Amino acid sequence: ARTGIAEAVFCLHKSAQDLHPIIRFNIENSTPVLLTRLSQQQWLALPLELQNALDYDECSETAIINGSQKLSTKNDVCIVSAGTSDQAVAMEAKRTLAFNGYQAPIFADLGVAGLWRLMEKIDELRQYKIIIALAGMEGALFSVLAGLVRAPIIAVPISVGYGVSAGGNTALGSALASCSPGILTVNIDNGFGAANAAIKILNQFSE
Amino acid sequence: ARTGIAEAVFCLHKSAQDLHPIIRFNIENSTPVLLTRLSQQQWLALPLELQNALDYDECSETAIINGSQKLSTKNDVCIVSAGTSDQAVAMEAKRTLAFNGYQAPIFADLGVAGLWRLMEKIDELRQYKIIIALAGMEGALFSVLAGLVRAPIIAVPISVGYGVSAGGNTALGSALASCSPGILTVNIDNGFGAANAAIKILNQFSE
Amino acid sequence: ARTGIAEAVFCLHKSAQDLHPIIRFNIENSTPVLLTRLSQQQWLALPLELQNALDYDECSETAIINGSQKLSTKNDVCIVSAGTSDQAVAMEAKRTLAFNGYQAPIFADLGVAGLWRLMEKIDELRQYKIIIALAGMEGALFSVLAGLVRAPIIAVPISVGYGVSAGGNTALGSALASCSPGILTVNIDNGFGAANAAIKILNQFSE
Amino acid sequence: ARTGIAEAVFCLHKSAQDLHPIIRFNIENSTPVLLTRLSQQQWLALPLELQNALDYDECSETAIINGSQKLSTKNDVCIVSAGTSDQAVAMEAKRTLAFNGYQAPIFADLGVAGLWRLMEKIDELRQYKIIIALAGMEGALFSVLAGLVRAPIIAVPISVGYGVSAGGNTALGSALASCSPGILTVNIDNGFGAANAAIKILNQFSE
Amino acid sequence: ARTGIAEAVFCLHKSAQDLHPIIRFNIENSTPVLLTRLSQQQWLALPLELQNALDYDECSETAIINGSQKLSTKNDVCIVSAGTSDQAVAMEAKRTLAFNGYQAPIFADLGVAGLWRLMEKIDELRQYKIIIALAGMEGALFSVLAGLVRAPIIAVPISVGYGVSAGGNTALGSALASCSPGILTVNIDNGFGAANAAIKILNQFSE
Amino acid sequence: ARTGIAEAVFCLHKSAQDLHPIIRFNIENSTPVLLTRLSQQQWLALPLELQNALDYDECSETAIINGSQKLSTKNDVCIVSAGTSDQAVAMEAKRTLAFNGYQAPIFADLGVAGLWRLMEKIDELRQYKIIIALAGMEGALFSVLAGLVRAPIIAVPISVGYGVSAGGNTALGSALASCSPGILTVNIDNGFGAANAAIKILNQFSE
Amino acid sequence: ARTGIAEAVFCLHKSAQDLHPIIRFNIENSTPVLLTRLSQQQWLALPLELQNALDYDECSETAIINGSQKLSTKNDVCIVSAGTSDQAVAMEAKRTLAFNGYQAPIFADLGVAGLWRLMEKIDELRQYKIIIALAGMEGALFSVLAGLVRAPIIAVPISVGYGVSAGGNTALGSALASCSPGILTVNIDNGFGAANAAIKILNQFSE
Amino acid sequence: ARTGIAEAVFCLHKSAQDLHPIIRFNIENSTPVLLTRLSQQQWLALPLELQNALDYDECSETAIINGSQKLSTKNDVCIVSAGTSDQAVAMEAKRTLAFNGYQAPIFADLGVAGLWRLMEKIDELRQYKIIIALAGMEGALFSVLAGLVRAPIIAVPISVGYGVSAGGNTALGSALASCSPGILTVNIDNGFGAANAAIKILNQFSE
Ligand SMILES: Nc1ncnc2c1ncn2[C@@H]1O[C@H](COP(=O)(O)O)[C@@H](O)[C@H]1O
Ligand SMILES: Nc1ncnc2c1ncn2[C@@H]1O[C@H](COP(=O)(O)O)[C@@H](O)[C@H]1O
Ligand SMILES: Nc1ncnc2c1ncn2[C@@H]1O[C@H](COP(=O)(O)O)[C@@H](O)[C@H]1O
Ligand SMILES: Nc1ncnc2c1ncn2[C@@H]1O[C@H](COP(=O)(O)O)[C@@H](O)[C@H]1O
Ligand SMILES: [Mg+2]
Ligand SMILES: [Mg+2]
Ligand SMILES: [Mg+2]
Ligand SMILES: [Mg+2]
Ligand SMILES: [Mg+2]
Ligand SMILES: [Mg+2]
Ligand SMILES: [Mg+2]
Ligand SMILES: [Mg+2]
Incomplete structure (x- = not known):
């Protein structure tokens, strides 16, 4: 409170x-x-x-x-995920935002292995004030996205993968070490935290 | 650009x-x-x-x-540091903000070992839209601050310390694992990145 | 023996x-x-x-x-926990103390995300000679508490959490690297060890 | 204060x-x-x-x-070190204790590779209320000592050594994972913290 | 072969x-x-x-x-274990030795938390040419033993324990970083490897 | 030989x-x-x-x-680097290739933070049979490049950076965990090894 | 595509x-x-x-x-594995190659503990343009093989083993740090990635 | 003593x-x-x-x-090193052995990248009762050697190398995880410890 x-x-x-x-x-x-x-x-x-x-x-x-408040629909925030495996955390973020009154669409499966899929959506993504991005494995999506849009990126590293990417630490490192400025990071799989940070920003600037 | x-x-x-x-x-x-x-x-x-x-x-x-643009002075963002050793990174953030047109005061030496010093300043800190917080050693400042203010916290872990805190990884872990929601993290010692993220937020919401 | x-x-x-x-x-x-x-x-x-x-x-x-000895009730030691998830280890400490003749109340759910809850109890906590503190996630409770009381703090990092805090190493680092002096640490989840150390101290000074 | x-x-x-x-x-x-x-x-x-x-x-x-207060000489606390290389940290502990009014003798070079040297001193060590123990390399001294005396052991892992013991993490692990109950640990090389914890204990029980 | x-x-x-x-x-x-x-x-x-x-x-x-060869019973090698939890690996070593023709008694539960138990057996242990030692948790047994006997110690770190000792890496570090010379180490839980190394030594020197 | x-x-x-x-x-x-x-x-x-x-x-x-052999100039291999800091390793690869008879141009400064610079060169890069790519920090270049070209990518993680990217391990993790198939990795800063692997491939297929 | x-x-x-x-x-x-x-x-x-x-x-x-294309059988690529435990990943590589039109025989159980078994096959292995090698535990096979053949080695570290080799990181380190030049590495257990890299090479050089 | x-x-x-x-x-x-x-x-x-x-x-x-005792020259022990960079540690082992009365020749530069050099010496190496082997980088020498001789191998991982092999941990892992039985390991760069272990073995079996 x-x-x-x-x-x-x-x-x-x-x-x-x-x-x-x-x-x-x-x-x-x-x-x-x-x-x-x-x-x-x-x-x-x-x-x-x-x-x-x-x-x-x-x-x-x-x-x-006791949820059910009306949702703000002002293109405040959207959620971009690299692959299908990021869906659960994407939904955690979306539901946390909704619970606090903010609607947020999910743009799924925009990982950089298929860069053209991301490029096809980039103008639409540019409409949003804040972008929550999710990626596991090597997390290259964070850097590419941050270099293409004006919005701050809230990066959520995902614990999918195996070998060196098991547990999400490689994606976490990529978010923190990115050479694209303006990336902000939360804990691995923390869709809840990413949403809360976005809510704090939106609350601060909405009045 | x-x-x-x-x-x-x-x-x-x-x-x-x-x-x-x-x-x-x-x-x-x-x-x-x-x-x-x-x-x-x-x-x-x-x-x-x-x-x-x-x-x-x-x-x-x-x-x-070729710097020298006029600074916005609207209480957009301030910088809070835990100790004297965080001064260099605090200044990197401040100078990056100034270079992009945002003035940001530094509130130094508010580490939680002396909680009363933080509490004396808390109402003043609450005036700011965004808070950049710096802390080395165990980084407890991030959690305490995030539990006390409405502003999103951009946490900068600092590489001061020795033993288990040498290099800044303990403070980084504290920022990411905090039980206070609304903390966003950047790389260790990355005052530049913290400032850029704040600038991206301010740019998005200022027009 | x-x-x-x-x-x-x-x-x-x-x-x-x-x-x-x-x-x-x-x-x-x-x-x-x-x-x-x-x-x-x-x-x-x-x-x-x-x-x-x-x-x-x-x-x-x-x-x-064959337990059942009479318990000393001289405000020797109390147990402070950050969240509900620390209950099992808190009980391990309490039972170990009781088995050795020392009664110890548990003060639960005093994590720093809700600092006011800790502040409401602080005068009561100050009555105890030794405080055993338990916290998982980022372990900020250890530093805050140690800066507020005269008692030595025996910190027990807890293995709750996920991502970077999974396994308790972030909380362990926070206990060891704390900028508040007077914190003593035991192994992750080691309520038994924390209680034994308290017992050794109490035994040494009780005659 | x-x-x-x-x-x-x-x-x-x-x-x-x-x-x-x-x-x-x-x-x-x-x-x-x-x-x-x-x-x-x-x-x-x-x-x-x-x-x-x-x-x-x-x-x-x-x-x-502005030091120079009178020193208490009641066998409150002593310092035990495993090897010559631990001398600097032992002195940091001793000076911190003296600054706070407690005299503490140093028993040097009692590492377990020469167990008989430790056994020759063990009765003398048993006179002290609290023992601060320092050891680098594998830190076996902590466990052996804690199994032989009634005093709580404040373990200070030392960053001497090379290979796997470089930086002090092996000795830190040994202090935390010890099978002898009653060991309390501080950060690597933290003679200051060990002394402060001892002072907090002594202050609590001295009036 | x-x-x-x-x-x-x-x-x-x-x-x-x-x-x-x-x-x-x-x-x-x-x-x-x-x-x-x-x-x-x-x-x-x-x-x-x-x-x-x-x-x-x-x-x-x-x-x-097709085992069943006659066992050599010349006090060639014995197995010393720190606790009950080391029994499975101790048996793996004993069975590997027996399969290759060497009988080896197990001395169990000689961990350093109860140093007197080790000291009671030390003269008997000194009869053996080679000692295989097993210990989990902090592995202090390796250093103490190596400082007391002429035999080379083959150290087997055991993966028992929790927190920092989970998985056996703390005991492994203690074996490698020991300040007592003459300790040789094998992989965590590798009773088989320890026995084989002993067999290679015995084979080389037995003719 | x-x-x-x-x-x-x-x-x-x-x-x-x-x-x-x-x-x-x-x-x-x-x-x-x-x-x-x-x-x-x-x-x-x-x-x-x-x-x-x-x-x-x-x-x-x-x-x-005694170098000086004639260089093959058949667009066999080129070197792509993310930033200026990768120049030394890029030159190590180029000189190793030249020493073995293969000419390789360096395309510098094509990091993904400025994706358009990479896209401007992509058709030229597609002319090469093998691409050696160098990147430090978060190493996102490897994934983006591998998703855009038919050539196998030999990734060389670079030890530039600070905080979590210091030493090159984050870039190494990104190369290994990449979601773009066809990336092959060598040791951090190993321009020599990358060149040798390319030479082995070229030798195998050139006769 | x-x-x-x-x-x-x-x-x-x-x-x-x-x-x-x-x-x-x-x-x-x-x-x-x-x-x-x-x-x-x-x-x-x-x-x-x-x-x-x-x-x-x-x-x-x-x-x-919808697989079933004709397989090229030109000794393009073979798969060498160190032990029986590597079979699943070997098959993943083989099936990926087959799906893309390349037949690849598996040479199993050629680990260096039995060097003569490898030496008996070495002339046959030398017929292949590319070798995919799989090894867990300490991964010595990669270095030995790379020193004996002209083909580039694509090393797949395998997550078999226990203690320090559990999870495959020791074998991964061996592949990357090898003193034999010409080794290329993919993620732990990534038979799919190794095959794809081989396919990219073969595609590039087959026309 | x-x-x-x-x-x-x-x-x-x-x-x-x-x-x-x-x-x-x-x-x-x-x-x-x-x-x-x-x-x-x-x-x-x-x-x-x-x-x-x-x-x-x-x-x-x-x-x-006060050294100068007569050296035993009975082919008790020899030292095998993988590369020139291992020379300092090889000499530490040789001097420690000589100081204790055992002469030990050094066989240098037998790393597995040039397997034929090792094979040329293998019959000579087979004359020794114990072999101390030194290797940095990936440490494949330990496994290859242990598979070829009857002597127990005392492995000394060396801290040469860069990237993932910097500091010697990759070679250490290879020694411990080796699939060749009979390898015994000491700390990174610990030529002194390897020699002492050999001396303890020789002393036990020489009377
Ligand atoms: N998924 C989550 N990840 C991290 N923190 C959370 C999550 N869900 C709730 N929290 C925080 O956990 C605290 C509640 O913990 P508790 O009192 O144990 O229910 C609050 O500070 C929440 O903001
Ligand atoms: N929860 C615990 N954590 C760590 N050590 C313990 C615990 N419970 C008992 N111990 C110690 O384990 C030893 C007994 O081990 P054991 O002989 O295997 O039962 C004693 O030294 C105890 O002090
Ligand atoms: N190079 C070395 N590596 C590891 N331990 C050593 C080395 N040289 C001597 N030691 C041991 O260090 C101890 C002597 O330490 P100190 O009393 O500090 O000289 C003895 O136990 C020696 O066996
Ligand atoms: N076993 C594997 N390991 C790593 N990446 C894979 C594997 N199998 C498929 N992929 C990659 O995963 C991506 C497909 O992911 P998805 O869209 O989630 O099915 C493609 O880029 C594939 O190249
Ligand atoms: Mg992903
Ligand atoms: Mg600080
Ligand atoms: Mg907690
Ligand atoms: Mg020591
Ligand atoms: Mg044990
Ligand atoms: Mg770069
Ligand atoms: Mg294998
Ligand atoms: Mg070497």
Whole structure:
């Protein structure tokens, strides 16, 4: 609240006992809350009545309690992903933005191995104030994109890949070491954090 | 230019032969250029006439050619540093911002070991749209600050310290793994990159 | 014994064959013993009679044989945790302290993202001679706390998190590199070790 | 002050310009201050009058301004080092303790390669409430010592060695992963931090 | 053969299809073969007739085909382990030695946290020409032992532990960086390799 | 010889005593030899007569003895570099190729931050059978290039940069983890190795 | 297409929903497609009709849609593997080559521990224009082979092994740091990439 | 002494003040002592009389006080090195062996890139009971040698090289992960330790 960001609960290491009271309390108080990293298994373990009260999305492992505000549609922010494997994190970002009132389209599969696909979309991408970009493997998308647009790039390294790219550290290094200025980085797979940073920027400049 | 950022030359690995023609060319063409990582030794090796044509700052190792535009003074961005050792990078950020037309005050020595010093300044810091924060060692400043203000935090991990913090990786990890949402990270010691990201944001929202 | 610490058995890599005789022997000899890292699965694999003879706590994966000594309640030591995910290790520390005769309250969920929650409790925390602090992700709690109290801080980095904080190394680095003096560190997730160090200190100064 | 620790200045990355005013200010105000990581080169660059006003020790690279309080001599704490190469850090710890009023003898060269030397001293070491232990290379001293005494061990990994032990990370790992309970660790080469932690403990229990 | 070592098959990544023909062929040809890293699951997947033809040991995951030579019992080599968790690797070493004709007793649970247990056995250990030592966690046993005996120590770091010692790298570093001369190291958990090196030494000096 | 590659001497760790006889011997025998990593300091320490007998290039730190064969000019191979800082390694590759009879032009400064510069040259680059690409920092050039041309890319990660890209590991990771197929990697800064691999390919297919 | 490489789909992180439409679409359009990292579990989850339309190989986890072109058999390329555990990756390379029209025999089990086995085959190996070599553990095969043949070596480090070789990084380091010139490296376990690089070379030189 | 190894002083981090008394004391007492890692600079800083009393070798940075015992010449041990850059460490091993009474010839420049040079010497190498092998870069020599001889190999990884092999960790990994059994490893550049281990073996088996 003090920071302008709506409340979120990080469910990764939480047991059923931890989650029940938090969810029930917020439903009863009509507080809007975002649950992240709520696995399908954790969700299925909830009593049916709680399951139904959640707007749950299995791909991004997010759930929204008392969501439903109107979405701003002013081309504030879009999400660009390098490959199909980045979809879950792209959705986490999109849902976090929506929960805070910002609509954000996803432009998927624009990795630099097929540069022409990115170039076909570049004028459309240039319409957005902020771009959240997601890429795993070697993360070359961040640098290429930052060199082509005026928007700041919020880079989300993705933990897809194997060998030296397993875990996302190579893509993280690429985001941080990029020779294109204006790239800002968040933790590996942190679609939630990328969205929150975009929200903080938009909140600061929207009044 | 395509990205709204004025031209900059990264001098870290450049020899005298590399630098002379670049500098002379830009002076003659009255192009504004920012030189970063230009060590005092590199600067002193330039012919006196070139030395004099540069607005050189030894602390930040930056030089400006044909600078001197008027500075915007709208509380757009400020720079917060944890300790005295962060001064060089703070100055690199400040000079990069100034070169692009944005004035940014530095609030020094607000590390969390002396939390009351940060708390005394917090209301003043809350006036700024964007905060660039610098910290070495364990980088706890990023998390504390992000939990107290509405502004997005651009975190610059600093390579001061020894033992496990030598090289800046511990502070980098802290910026990326922070439990306070809304932190954006750039490479270790990259005051230039932090400033450019802020400039991209300000450019996007200023018209 | 030579070191003033009661006997403990580390069960992490032990098979059923390894555990049976140790447990039975100590029950029969009325020796107080602490079992750590005894998973629920390992516990359930014990014969019912042994299960019943153990004071088992599933959250901390500890079991106590012949425990039950009176607890000292002199505000010697308390346990502060950053988030809900640190609960298991907090309980391991609390149970180890209790097994050795020291009562220690847990102050949960005082992470620095919500600094005001920590500040509301700070005067109460200042009553304790030693503070065991637990934090995962970026571990900023250690530095903030150490700058606010006279007590030595025993920092326990927690392996919660993902991306760069997965495994606890970022929090470990923060504890070791902290700019607040007086922080002492133990291994990641080592609530047992933190408690033992506190016990050694209390034993040395209690007579 | 809030934490019971006297003021200290970390000089590692500070220029002459940074240091002059701090030193002069404190001399003039008769404030006791400890300077650490003040290299001989930095010290020699000071004006003679400032050099003379400092109680400088070249081995530990520490300087004391307005020191000279009486030392407590109650066997509170001693310093044990594994080899000759640990002397500089041992002295940093000793000087920090003295500056805060605690005398601490150094027991040098007790590495486990010559176990009998350690065993000859063990009864004398057992007289101390707290032991600060220093070791580089593989750091086996920490485990052996912690298994032999009732005192808590504050382990300082030392960056001596070459190959896998270069930089001190092997000794750091040994301190953290030790199978002997009751070991507390500080950053590599951090004699200052080890002493401060000991001081915090002694302050808490001395009234 | 060319190297004096009997044939061994490493089964870790081998499928049932890979293993069947190898095993059957050697049984039929009466060739003595040692199988290592043959998990109980792999063993159970073999046809009953092959299972029975193997001398299988589940603890060390080794199987011997056509073994049964007489064992030399000349105090050539013994195996010292720090804790119960090292048992599987100790058995792998013992079985490899036996397969090559050398008997080797295991001295278990001699970790340095309880130094007196090691000291009680030290005269007996001094009877052996070569000592294979196993330790996980911080691996201090290697240094202490090497400082007490004339025998060369073959150190086997063990992957037990958690936090910084998970995976065995801390113990490996301790073996390599030890300040006690005469320690020789093999890969983490490589009881097989330690035994083979001992066998090569014994073969070279036995005629 | 057996491998079709002319003899080369790696001078990095060689003293004057090591180098004199090698150089003199080859001059006297009229053997063509390539010296790599021969620093200007090492070169200047040679007797004047040897200095003069060497075709020395200070930028790439290479020297050629008895070189001067005719160069093949069939668009076999070209060298593409991301920035000015890659010049020394580019020259090492070019000189190695020339020494083996292959001419290779350098296309400098084609990093992806200025994608249009690369696109302006792309049709010219497509004329070459093999492309050696050099990039430091985040190494995005490798992926972009490999997605645009039919030629195999031999990627040489460069150790320029600071923070996470210091030492070249981020660029190395990008080359190996690239999502564009057909990239082959050599060691960081290994212009010599890249050239040799190209030579082996050209030799295999040229007869 | 632009790069001369037939289309491939990387299935590692793809769900059933992702895969169905891609597969069906390509079957219907008679486009030749290679699927890599398609686990048996993913394959079994496909509708029977799609399963049957795929030429699936369980060992290499590859599937081919509309494959069946004639294979070139001109001794262009062969695959050499160090051990049985490298078989899956060897098959991935072989199938990728076949899908692109190149036949490649596999020479298995030629690791340097049994150097004579390699030497017996060396003349046969010398017939091939390009050699793809696979090795895990310490990867010595790459250096030995590169010193014996004229062909360029494409090295594929394999993630077999345990301890320091777990994950394939030791073999990767050996390929990159080899003292034998002419070795080109791809990502750990990347048989697909090695084959594609070979195909790009063969395509370039085959007309 | 207790371990059968003559006394050695490790001079790497020792100042002139540390060294003078040690050296003078041992000269006066006629104790044989080996000084290792005594740089030429440290040696030149000694008073002339001490310099002259030392048998100093600048290449290996070793000095011997009161050496001169007769050397055993029974083909006990030899030293094999991969390249010229390994000479300093080879000499450290040779001098340590000589100081303890064992003569050991050096076979230089037998790296596997030129396998035939190793094969030409292999019968001569087979005469030795123990082989100390030195290799930097990728360290393939260890595996090849261990597969060809009956002697145990003591592997010394060397810190020559650049990029991924800088510092010696790649060669260390190769020694530990080798698929040839019977390799024993010591720390990077530790010729002293390799020699001591050989001496311990020879002492054990020589009476
Ligand atoms: N996916 C996520 N990644 C990182 N932090 C998160 C995520 N979801 C929620 N958080 C943060 O986690 C904190 C809530 O943690 P907890 O109190 O354990 O639920 C808040 O500070 C959130 O901003
Ligand atoms: N959770 C724990 N973490 C680290 N060490 C432990 C733990 N629990 C017990 N220990 C130590 O492990 C040793 C007992 O090991 P063991 O003999 O294998 O049961 C004792 O030194 C204990 O102090
Ligand atoms: N086994 C593999 N390893 C690495 N990259 C691959 C592999 N298989 C396919 N690819 C690449 O992955 C991309 C296809 O990814 P996707 O669009 O997610 O199917 C193409 O660029 C392929 O060249
Ligand atoms: N080059 C070396 N590498 C590793 N250890 C050494 C070396 N030289 C001497 N030592 C050991 O260092 C110890 C002597 O250290 P110090 O007392 O500091 O001289 C003895 O245990 C020696 O065995
Ligand atoms: Mg991607
Ligand atoms: Mg700081
Ligand atoms: Mg936490
Ligand atoms: Mg030491
Ligand atoms: Mg152990
Ligand atoms: Mg570059
Ligand atoms: Mg292999
Ligand atoms: Mg070598």
